[in-house]
Amino acid sequence: MGLGSVTAHSGRHFLQIPGPTNLPDRVLRAMARPTIDHRGPDFADMALDLLQRVRPVFATSGPVLIYPSSGTGAWEAALVNTLSPGDRVLAFETGHFATLWRDMAEGLGLVVDFVPGDWRRGVDPALVAERLAADPDHDIAAVMVVHNETSTGVTSRIAEIRAAIDEAAHPALLLVDTISSLASIDYRHDEWGVDVTVSCSQKGLMLPPGLGFNAVSDKALAAAQKARLPKSYWDWTPILEANRRGYFPYTPATNLLYGLREALDLLDEEGLPAVFARHDRHAAATRAAVCGWGLEVLCADEREYSSSLTAVLLGEGHDADEVRRIILERFDMSLGTGLGKLAGHVFRIGHLGDINDLTLAGTLAGVQMGLELAGVRVDPAGLQAALQVLRTE
Known part of the structure; x- marks a missing residue:
């Protein structure tokens, strides 16, 4: 033949x-449960538990927002909730997905300083410090970094990048894509001073595609009060308000949340x-x-x-x-x-x-x-x- x-x-x-x-068999079986009323008390109990239990995966004590979306949606949520039209952002060409995130930022009306790269190396922390030191007026509003570039197999050193931002004494937000690193590679949202961590369900979390995540710092929440990029579906404010009671302002992906609960059990057990x-x-x-x-x-x-x-x-x-x-x-x-x-x-x-x-x-x-x-x-x-x-x- x-x-x-x-x-x-x-x-x-x-x-x-x-x-x-x-997908682990346990996750598949968990998702096969009947869907329940997403406005009812059983759902609220589950959601309140999940919204707390997902935080250690990001190594954060702060809120984690969960969208029915791909990682691309979570990218957009990170940008539109923290930035305004014409804001400058610093990004780095580490691979295909860093380039796509740059394209999205430009499409939303942001001005991207895109540092070229050879797709074989991650973000150079020294270059971060140099670029921010050359911005004494603090025009750069955010630094965008892909932690693990899925197209290249290169992992940028986020802790060193945070140190470079601090060395420059620059107030820029730090936005990090962990789509192919979360729950697979050591990552510390709080310790490393990340402001928005972007992720999704279909990689280290061992789920099907369909959930997007934003872990957010207090600094990011403060920036959201001033951000003027248009948003509706992605707006953090109504989601956080509904989450306090265990609900969402949209129809959630209930069966994926069943799977998330089981995936968190598996991660906790190991x-x-x-x-x-x-x-x-x-x-x-x-x-x-x-x-x-x-x-x-x-x-x-x-x-x-x-x-x-x-x-x-x-x-x-x-x-x-x-x-x-x-x-x-x-x-x-x-x-x-x-x-x-x-x-x-x-x-x-x-x-x-x-x-x-x-x-x-x-x-x-x-x-x-x-x-x-x-x-x-x-x-x-x-x-x-x-x-x-x-x-x-």
């Missing part, structure tokens, strides 16, 4: 993209430090395989390696999408495609959410076989290098 033939596969599909991620350590170890095993194969991890700075995903750079003469096609057709496994200017040059291995050592071992075995079938010269010792990491406690 040729590689282009349609094959009926047994067993489960390996979904190894960087989100949506695999413990967030153990969750982060598991992701770190799986990322290290994946990088060991990539280097063992003789290929290159896209991220160029080991301080910025992502624990959510690894982007693998193929050399000239090889099409990463062809490798992905072969792996999908032969082994029923989905890998992430290269986005934007990385299209055809990289594929991305997602290792976040509900996976274990054997899931990752099977994933890397499938990648190695697919590379060989695609004619990419790899050292088969790469898989053994990954297994050695997984054998080590």
Whole structure:
């Protein structure tokens, strides 16, 4: 049977993209419950509990707003609630999603100082300090940073960026996208002085797409009192008011909230430090395989390696999408495609959410076989290098 033939596969599909991620059976079962009245007392009890229990995932004691939305919606909520038309924001070209967030900001009428990058490195804290020091009149209203760039597998150092803002004694808000890092990579909203943390449901939280989140600081709430960008659906004020009683000013995604409750149970049972350590170890095993194969991890700075995903750079003469096609057709496994200017040059291995050592071992075995079938010269010792990491406690 040729590689282009349609094959009926047994067993489960390996979904190894960087989100949506695999759904735990417990989460699936929780979402299968009947929907209840979202204006009734049972819903209010659940919502009040959830709005408190989700805070430790962001490492915050402040409010977390939950929208029926994608992460893109949560991006917009962060901007329209804190900024006004013509405000200047500082953003950094760390990859495809940082670029899309820039595009949104410009479309909303903000003036974006977009610092170019090579898509292989995160935000340079020294450059943050330099740009803010060159703004003595404090015209820059916010700094926008993608914590973990899903298109590249590069994680920016938020604590150092916060220190750079403080060094410049600049009042700019710090807005951070944690869409592919929340509940997978150590993140501390309060400790790191983040003003708005943006996230969504379909990655480290092990849920389907459909929930967007904003964790907000007191400083962000104060900024919202003066922000003049148009907003209605995304307006924090009526949501926070309704949340005090356990309700929402719109129809909430009740069954996704059931799933969120179960996902929080799973995270609590494992413990967030153990969750982060598991992701770190799986990322290290994946990088060991990539280097063992003789290929290159896209991220160029080991301080910025992502624990959510690894982007693998193929050399000239090889099409990463062809490798992905072969792996999908032969082994029923989905890998992430290269986005934007990385299209055809990289594929991305997602290792976040509900996976274990054997899931990752099977994933890397499938990648190695697919590379060989695609004619990419790899050292088969790469898989053994990954297994050695997984054998080590």
